[in-house]
Amino acid sequence: MSRNRILSAVRGALDPSHAPARRSAASARIASAPKHPRPNIAKLEGDERIARFAECLAALGVDRIEVQAADEVPAAIATYLSARGLPLRLRRGEDNILASLPWHHASDLVVDIGPAQADDAVGLSRALAGAAETGTLALASGPGNPVTLSFLPDTHVVVLCEQAIVASYEDAIARVLAENGGVVPRTINLVTGASRTGDIGGKIVMGAHGPRRLAVILIRDGAQRT
Amino acid sequence: MTKTAAFEAGVSAALANEALQHALADVPAGFVAGRARQKAALPEFEGLRRTARDIRDHTLAHLDAYLEEFERNAVSAGSTVHWAATADEAREVVLSICRAAGARTIAKSKSMVSEEIALNAALEAQAMEVVETDLGEYLIQLRGERPSHIIAPAIHLRAGDVADEFRLRHDHLDASRDLATPEVMVAEARSVLREKFLAADVGITGANFLVAETGSAIIVTNEGNADLTMSLPKVHIVLTTIDKLVPTLADAWPLLRLLARSATGQAFTAYTTIVTGPRRPEDDAGPQSCHVILLDNGRSELLQSEFRPILRCIRCGACMNHCPVYCAIGGHAYDSVYPGPIGAVLTPALAGVGEAGHLAQASTFCGRCEEVCPVEIPLVSMLRGWREQAFAASDDWRSRTFLRAWVQLAKRPRAYGLAARIAAAILSALAGAKGILRRLPFGERWTRQRDFPAPQGTTFQDLWKRRERDEGPAP
Numbered sequence A: 001m002s003r004n005r006i007l008s009a010v011r012g013a014l015d016p017s018h019a020p021a022r023r024s025a026a027s028a029r030i031a032s033a034p035k036h037p038r039p040n041i042a043k044l045e046g047d048e049r050i051a052r053f054a055e056c057l058a059a060l061g062v063d064r065i066e067v068q069a070a071d072e073v074p075a076a077i078a079t080y081l082s083a084r085g086l087p088l089r090l091r092r093g094e095d096n097i098l099a100s101l102p103w104h105h106a107s108d109l110v111v112d113i114g115p116a117q118a119d120d121a122v123g124l125s126r127a128l129a130g131a132a133e134t135g136t137l138a139l140a141s142g143p144g145n146p147v148t149l150s151f152l153p154d155t156h157v158v159v160l161c162e163q164a165i166v167a168s169y170e171d172a173i174a175r176v177l178a179e180n181g182g183v184v185p186r187t188i189n190l191v192t193g194a195s196r197t198g199d200i201g202g203k204i205v206m207g208a209h210g211p212r213r214l215a216v217i218l219i220r221d222g223a224q225r226t
Numbered sequence B: 001m002t003k004t005a006a007f008e009a010g011v012s013a014a015l016a017n018e019a020l021q022h023a024l025a026d027v028p029a030g031f032v033a034g035r036a037r038q039k040a041a042l043p044e045f046e047g048l049r050r051t052a053r054d055i056r057d058h059t060l061a062h063l064d065a066y067l068e069e070f071e072r073n074a075v076s077a078g079s080t081v082h083w084a085a086t087a088d089e090a091r092e093v094v095l096s097i098c099r100a101a102g103a104r105t106i107a108k109s110k111s112m113v114s115e116e117i118a119l120n121a122a123l124e125a126q127a128m129e130v131v132e133t134d135l136g137e138y139l140i141q142l143r144g145e146r147p148s149h150i151i152a153p154a155i156h157l158r159a160g161d162v163a164d165e166f167r168l169r170h171d172h173l174d175a176s177r178d179l180a181t182p183e184v185m186v187a188e189a190r191s192v193l194r195e196k197f198l199a200a201d202v203g204i205t206g207a208n209f210l211v212a213e214t215g216s217a218i219i220v221t222n223e224g225n226a227d228l229t230m231s232l233p234k235v236h237i238v239l240t241t242i243d244k245l246v247p248t249l250a251d252a253w254p255l256l257r258l259l260a261r262s263a264t265g266q267a268f269t270a271y272t273t274i275v276t277g278p279r280r281p282e283d284d285a286g287p288q289s290c291h292v293i294l295l296d297n298g299r300s301e302l303l304q305s306e307f308r309p310i311l312r313c314i315r316c317g318a319c320m321n322h323c324p325v326y327c328a329i330g331g332h333a334y335d336s337v338y339p340g341p342i343g344a345v346l347t348p349a350l351a352g353v354g355e356a357g358h359l360a361q362a363s364t365f366c367g368r369c370e371e372v373c374p375v376e377i378p379l380v381s382m383l384r385g386w387r388e389q390a391f392a393a394s395d396d397w398r399s400r401t402f403l404r405a406w407v408q409l410a411k412r413p414r415a416y417g418l419a420a421r422i423a424a425a426i427l428s429a430l431a432g433a434k435g436i437l438r439r440l441p442f443g444e445r446w447t448r449q450r451d452f453p454a455p456q457g458t459t460f461q462d463l464w465k466r467r468e469r470d471e472g473p474a475p
């Protein structure tokens, strides 16, 4: 069987007599993962951290809309979409926080629920964390935030609570896992700007396969709701 | 034609190909500048390379244990793990999964491993439609070409070439439509490929890393095509190799911090996805099954050879972007799946010295590749290793005799000094007042492309002696 052939070839290459020692070294590393040095940009705190996140979003061409409280989100989305001439219709998942928003405040906004359909123009998701080091959003797949919403529609709007902005990827994943009850979701999507390609003549063009446009709605006092 | 002769013919053709030279002038240079900017913006860059190297070395030194851990955790996340010792076996596994799924259309995200096992031809032979969804891969699929770069597969094409190709291939569209800018062409490809995504029964991706701790694959793209590939069809296949492991998620971050910075000069790729198994019972989207194929194809043998460090490679492409030879001849001239310095080291290891040992000649030994390699692979000494092996296996009596004579001479400093003085005198006499030789006796192949500056004044040994006399011995 190929499995045994490959494993014994690897074992042979590494000295078979030390296989038990290798196995215990490997399980020790997995049991207590190493803390590798992180660059300074992945260690920022407080205002510096929030500022770095905002700078990175700006450099990536991501639109950022700040609201003071979660209640303002539906109206902010409606304003954003109409300012850009986009349809006032979006689709979201069953995420508790998104579901609890006062959608009636934006009465001309149509909200569909469920995984993305081929002709959806706008997808809405909630990110579980933002990593300040590169302006990266961390999303978890599932019925709360179906992963297709991040990739099929032309415009992706992501709601993020300011207190979920952490310094590094390491911290972002820890937050995703904590919010997900310690379970690794099918996909953890780290999103850094909208979809892009440089494959035609080396020029960067947005919207290769995923969204052309990414907007982050940042809730300043997200603490109340989480 | 021998392999070497075919390679030399390919090189000459590439140098004479104006369109290619034009394309090569911009893009690799853009990557080089981007990497330099990222490096300047991250003071910890060099330290990260050390950390990254150590993570990869640790993993390779415990590879059997991590492979077993990965398998256990991937299976408990609901994936099926397949092992393939050879390219044939890997193709067979993919085919049988696709047959079982009744696949007619297969969406593929960029995978160098699928190039390595020539997967598309095998699937097409079974009347399955395979669609490359990475835009660059799609372009070369339309043209029936190989990738000419590991992260920018269509780097050899200019926008105009793409427009011509689209007009030819997308014949359901108005022939007189406007294809003047990359933007319109991207939009066109997006809508053509979107249909394919929605129709696909199976999605095949590669993996940038496999995580033993969680049984996950980590896949990065800028386009988001891997995410559609792994989320829309009902079956997801991760086609990858045994060297892609990292022990834990914590071990992935230092590598990911270097990957995009070294590759395209971005701080982070647009989409970095950690995928762990098929859809969960509560999910309303995602594939019903997830298969991970672990291909060996010669890597376990490399593990016990002097070439083990090449398995650290994270396929960023920095070595080729910075290689003067790659930038002059492009990827196709190598006529191997992996071009550039990584290709020149990896291909002989996978295909044999007889098949690809000559690729080690495609280097000036300038060392830029290993200066920029994010996992500090000693590419130059490995190239030298292959040159030695290729030399030992070669039956080219002329170069053997010449090099033997050279060795004898080089071991005798006095004789060497004398010979050098004589040669320098002859050459400068031949060159005359201009000091330039248009033709070099016995070296016509060198002077066919350029002039040879004749030695000026005295020899290196004499200069050195004089310097020691004047300034005292070198420290």
Ligand code: SF4
Binding pocket: B312, B313, B314, B315, B316, B317, B318, B319, B320, B342, B369, B372, B373, B374, B375, B376, B377
């Ligand atoms: S050898 Fe180093 S520089 Fe080249 S692709 Fe691999 S990791 Fe990148």
